[in-house]
Amino acid sequence: MVDETKIIVIDDEPLMRITVQDALMADGYKVAVAETGKEGLALFTKNHTDILITDLKLPDMDGVQVLKEVKAMVPETQVIMITAYGSIDSAVRAMKAGASDYLTKPFAMDELLLIIKRLVRIKQLEEENLLLRKKVEERYGLEGLVGKSPQMLKVYDLIETVSQTDTTVLLYGESGTGKEVVANAIHLQSPRKNRPFVKVNCAALPETLLESELFGHEKGAFTGALKQRKGRFEMADGGTLFLDEIGDIAPGVQVKLLRVLQERQFERVGGNETISVDVRLICATQRDLKEEIQKGTFREDLYYRLNVVPIMLPALRERREDILLLADHFIDKFSKKMGKEITGLSEDAKTLLFKYSFPGNIRELENMLERAIALLKGKTIQAEDLPEEVCGSETPVHTICEKILASKPLSSAVRLFEKEYIQSVLEKTKGKKGQAAEILGISRKTLWEKIKELEIEI
Ligand SMILES: Nc1ncnc2c1ncn2[C@@H]1O[C@H](COP(=O)(O)OP(=O)(O)OP(=O)(O)O)[C@@H](O)[C@H]1O
Ligand SMILES: [Mg+2]
Structure with a gap:
């Protein structure tokens, strides 16, 4: 120099x-x-x-x-x-x-x-x-969110816009698409950033516990309520409350939540005092709330109160250009954490990741790289260091062919293949038809018809 x-x-x-x-x-x-x-x-x-x-x-x-x-x-x-x-x-x-x-x-x-x-x-x-x-700018968008695909740029735009307001945001997206990180980014970009960011996982608690978790309770409100306790709404006063898995809340809690959204006030469980709070609400769900409304498990009026600004987080397979960028980010993160010197992915490994469908989205990618790096002996992550569902994704066709080969005409072989393939996709998506239809590139209606026609058990 x-x-x-x-x-x-x-x-x-x-x-x-x-x-x-x-x-x-x-x-x-x-x-x-x-x-x-x-x-x-x-x-x-x-x-x-x-x-x-x-x-x-x-x-x-x-x-x-x-x-x-x-x-x-x-x-x-x-x-x-x-x-x-x-x-x-x-x-x-x-x-x-x-x-x-x-x-x-x-x-x-x-x-x-x-x-x-x-x-x-x-x-x-x-x-x-x-x-x-x-x-850093090449790789990151807002608040450490990795991704440069047009879909993610749109998400960043929305985050920036809504963070300057107090509007309720509803985050949609499959598991592992980054709903929680986005909720956090909105909070960090907002004027409330120095106030608390409080999270509640609504799916993890039974109805009565969730109610007292959200709104608090007075001493003696129920067996075991030995002391008065503040709820998450009170704890988040001045800040942001993130209600995860909002599609899972029971009808009783839905009514109470609706009231808070309309009046910004509530009472603790077993209490008479009305409490007012200044809380910005962000909710997230993996469910299709419209479907839940049809089924009668989700209140329509609450849906409209929550769905003020919806943000859809794209599945990783819908923005493949971000896969390797994210992979680089996680390799960087885990190699530093584990003190290993890693150069990156082999060309084969890159191709496999790029082609894989990632039903578990970013979390799945993160977990598979953490595991690969922990077990890695060399400096480069090879195809065989990736989980079987990724590096083996080429083989099922081969296996099925062998299975089908028992002197079947093409038409029934195709039918058998269709059945096996749809079944395996449904298994991978844990029976979620919307997601399966997306991976298969067909409409839900066609998927239903195929399931009936091919006698697929789910
Ligand atoms: N854009 C991103 N850049 C970097 N890491 C991300 C990004 N999105 C998500 N992640 C990481 O992926 C993992 C899953 O993200 P997160 O928990 O926010 O997903 P989620 O949508 O809330 O999933 P679930 O519905 O299963 O709760 C986290 O470890 C998170 O840090
Ligand atoms: Mg989450």
Whole structure:
């Protein structure tokens, strides 16, 4: 780095010029010298220069003037001003005009070399920083969310817009698509970021417990309620409440939730005092709430209160261009965490990941890479380090062919294959038909018809 640094020295005293030039060249810098301001500026315009050292008093012009002209041409040039002994005023003037440092005459050569070393280091750091920032920007969207696909850019846009308001947001998306990270990103981008972000998993609690978890309870409200307890709504006051798996809440709690949304107030379980809170609500669900309404398990009025701004998180297979970007991100994360030096994925492994359908989405990718890295002996993740469902995804066809080969005509072989394939996709999606239809690239209706026609058991 040192030998790439180019320096111009402007001083009208020949001895000074020569001594400085010799010392700097001995340290490996490329040095040009000039006697006057004009000459120095002419040199500067012709050559790329990192550092300019100039005397404050030059025969033809003021050193500060030279500094200003240089900075106007190339702002990142670093200027060291040499001032007369005791002239603090001019040193201050030079620093104010943008000098990086100054020296008063007479000075020890080591002092100058030290200043230059420091400036070179600063420049290196700035360049490194710029590079890192560029790298980070290439990979990340908002708040550490990885992904650059058009679908994700749309999500980032929505996050930024809604975070500036208090509107209720409803996040849709399959398991592992990042609903929780997005909820968190909205909170962190919002003016509420320094207030609490409180999360409740509505599917994890039975009705009565969920009610007291959300709204709190008074002492003696039910057996075991030994003390008064604040609910999550109160804990989130001033901040954001994230209700995960909202599609799973029982009808009784739905009614109470509807009231909070309408009136912003509630009572603790077993209490009479009405409590008001200022809470921003974000909800998430894997379910199709419209379907739940049809089935009668979800209140329509609550749905409209929650669905003010819906954000759909795309499945990973719908934005394949993000798969390898995310893989890089997780490899980086886990190799650092486990202290392993890993170069990345082999070409075969990349192809397999790119083609895989990821029913478990980002979480599935994250888990498989964590496991691969933990067990990895070498430096590169190979195809065989990936789970069977990924690296074996080529083989089922082969296996099925062998199975079918028992002298069957093509039509019944195709039928058998269709049946096996649809069955395996349904198994993978745990019977979720919407998701299965998407993977198969057919409508739900066609899937239903196939299930009936091929007598598929689910
Ligand atoms: N865009 C992203 N960039 C980086 N990591 C992500 C991204 N989205 C999700 N993740 C990671 O993937 C994992 C799953 O994300 P998250 O828990 O938010 O999903 P989810 O949709 O809430 O899933 P579930 O419905 O199963 O609760 C987390 O470890 C999260 O950090
Ligand atoms: Mg979640």
